[in-house]
Amino acid sequence: MKMxxxxxxxxxxxxxxxxxxxxxxxxxxxxxxxxxLFPFLLQAAATxxxxxxxxxxxxSPASTLEPSPPAMSSASEQEVSSAAPPQRKWVALxxxxxxxxNEDDRYKEVVIGTDVLLHLDEPPHTSFVAVRxxxxxxxxxxxxxTRYAYILAADRSACILLQVVEGNHWDLFLxxxxxxxxxxxxxxxxxxxxxxxxxxIGLIADPHNxxxxxxxxxxxxxxxxxxNRLICYSTAKGYWFIRGLTLQQARMRNPFYDTTxxxxxxxxxxxxxxxxxxxxxxxxxxxxxxxLRFLPLPADCELDGYVTxxxxxxxxxxxxxxxRPSEGKLRFVEIHGLSYNxxxxxxxxxxxxxxxxxxxxxxxxxxxxxxxYEVAFAEIWDDNTYADAGLLPGKVPHVALVDPNDHHVVYxxxxxKIFGLNAREKKIVACEECLxxxxxMSSISRPFxxxxxxxxxxxxTTLLDTVCAVVCCSVLSSKRIHLPCLRLLNM
Numbered sequence: 001m002k003m004x005x006x007x008x009x010x011x012x013x014x015x016x017x018x019x020x021x022x023x024x025x026x027x028x029x030x031x032x033x034x035x036x037l038f039p040f041l042l043q044a045a046a047t048x049x050x051x052x053x054x055x056x057x058x059x060s061p062a063s064t065l066e067p068s069p070p071a072m073s074s075a076s077e078q079e080v081s082s083a084a085p086p087q088r089k090w091v092a093l094x095x096x097x098x099x100x101x102n103e104d105d106r107y108k109e110v111v112i113g114t115d116v117l118l119h120l121d122e123p124p125h126t127s128f129v130a131v132r133x134x135x136x137x138x139x140x141x142x143x144x145x146t147r148y149a150y151i152l153a154a155d156r157s158a159c160i161l162l163q164v165v166e167g168n169h170w171d172l173f174l175x176x177x178x179x180x181x182x183x184x185x186x187x188x189x190x191x192x193x194x195x196x197x198x199x200x201i202g203l204i205a206d207p208h209n210x211x212x213x214x215x216x217x218x219x220x221x222x223x224x225x226x227x228n229r230l231i232c233y234s235t236a237k238g239y240w241f242i243r244g245l246t247l248q249q250a251r252m253r254n255p256f257y258d259t260t261x262x263x264x265x266x267x268x269x270x271x272x273x274x275x276x277x278x279x280x281x282x283x284x285x286x287x288x289x290x291x292l293r294f295l296p297l298p299a300d301c302e303l304d305g306y307v308t309x310x311x312x313x314x315x316x317x318x319x320x321x322x323x324r325p326s327e328g329k330l331r332f333v334e335i336h337g338l339s340y341n342x343x344x345x346x347x348x349x350x351x352x353x354x355x356x357x358x359x360x361x362x363x364x365x366x367x368x369x370x371x372x373y374e375v376a377f378a379e380i381w382d383d384n385t386y387a388d389a390g391l392l393p394g395k396v397p398h399v400a401l402v403d404p405n406d407h408h409v410v411y412x413x414x415x416x417k418i419f420g421l422n423a424r425e426k427k428i429v430a431c432e433e434c435l436x437x438x439x440x441m442s443s444i445s446r447p448f449x450x451x452x453x454x455x456x457x458x459x460x461t462t463l464l465d466t467v468c469a470v471v472c473c474s475v476l477s478s479k480r481i482h483l484p485c486l487r488l489l490n491m
Contacts, residue, residue, distance in 0.1 A: 090123065090403075091120050091121065091122075092123045092400075092449050093450055093452040094449055095151045095448055097130060097131060098128060100117065100130050100133060101133045107132070110130075117131075118458070123403075123451075124418045126434050135182045147164060148165045149162055149164045150163045152172075152201045153201065153202055153203035155263060158457060159205075159213055161173075161201070171187070172233075186240075188240045200261060203216075207266065212236040215233040216268055230290065232282060245289060245291075246290070266283075275302045276302070277294075278295075301334060319399065320335040324451065325404060329361065331402050333399055334357075335356075335396060336354045337354045353377045357423070373423055389431035391428070397419075400449050401451045404451050411449075413434065413449070417432065
């Protein structure tokens with residue numbers, strides 16, 4: 001676990017009105033002065049920003065505190081590039097988004113002219129998204145009326161799909177985390193679409209319209225009278241529409257427990273936890289129906305159909321199975337050796353539990369899954385790092401996510417803690433407190449915590465703007481400055 005050194009710092013500031021900025025930058029007060037003994041912020045502030053009408057790019061940080069290293073030869077560059085794929089910064093994002101009212105202390109942290117607050121922290125610390133209460137189009141009926149916001153999907157290109165619920169009303173929003181702006185998705189004009197607001201909803205970047213997205217829900221059925229279809233909303237077209245599918249028997253026996261929808265490799269992937277994965281490219285031309293395909297789970301992992309309709313079994317699957325991208329490939333993780341029979345008298349926390357992982361190499365091949373590793377929890381519990389982290393040996397944790405940059409590192413939840421396990425070394429590499437409000441998650445089908453790979457503009461520019469805004473507010477109000485997001489600037 002990386003530890004950050006502590007520094008005292010001294011600011012001499014003159015605050016002037018913001019200069020003219022383009023549409024891609026958030027307006028914050030301009031700072032003039034000098035900064036002492038604060039290398040992280042100083043290094044980030046020296047990062048040049050490149051603005052373009054077509055793309056938003058950020059040059060690599062160039063520190064002014066240390067001399068530049070000698071230039072590498074082309075051969076050395078090729079050797080480094082082939083040694084390891086580039087790693088992206090990521091956060092453990094909580095799927096509950098906070099809705100901030102005027103009385104909330106965090107409301108003041110939202111930059112003027114925006115509606116979104118990002119609290120990004122280095123894993124395993126959890127991160128969250130907060131939005132102003134004004135994003136909801138419905139006025140609060142009573143003081144007791146509570147608004148909830150849920151993250152349905154987080155795209156690696158800085159867009160987040162939100163659902164805001166108040167009473168019996170719900171709306172979908174697209175959140176641009178770079179501009180920190182929220183836009184509502186128009187409601188459907190026809191009730192015949194049958195859109196369910198909670199399940200099997202994904203978000204994918206539109207490859208044919210740069211900067212646009214499609215919101216997609218898969219409605220699968222085993223009945224010939226109700227064929228499989230996609231309910232889609234295109235930001236480029238600005239309306240909802242239905243798309244038929246080539247595969248009519250999708251084998252999604254109980255879609256209410258298919259909690260994970262992934263955008264990966266230009267396609268959407270619906271993880272049916274009991275039996276397999278459905279995938280297709282929803283952005284194919286309108287005259288060509290998307291080819292929905294079914295990929296069964298690895299051998300001995302498929303559950304009997306009747307079992308999956310029991311809500312208790314669905315809860316067990318959510319705790320023991322996940323499908324996540326890591327190092328450019330999809331990884332299926334299962335805690336093996338535990339019974340899914342809710343009437344079984346066997347202790348579910350027995351020492352036979354084992355962590356298994358498979359990699360999806362080629363979905364078109366007859367044998368698409370490659371077995372990666374198997375680690376017994378008994379060996380994990382015997383390592384000193386497990387007890388040193390304050391974890392309980394003998395109690396099987398719940399699987400949460402896979403490190404996007406290292407498929408050997410899997411994150412789990414146990415009680416109020418989230419921790420990372422290096423399966424190769426059988427050691428705990430990180431552990432932190434995580435206090436979620438699990439009751440709110442009962443109305444949404446989605447993992448409570450998920451890995452969000454940060455776009456460069458969110459990982460650097462947005463964090464720097466947030467830091468500057470917090471510094472300004474804290475200096476003016478003579479309050480203590482708390483900058484947890486600086487961890488990401490030094491990852």
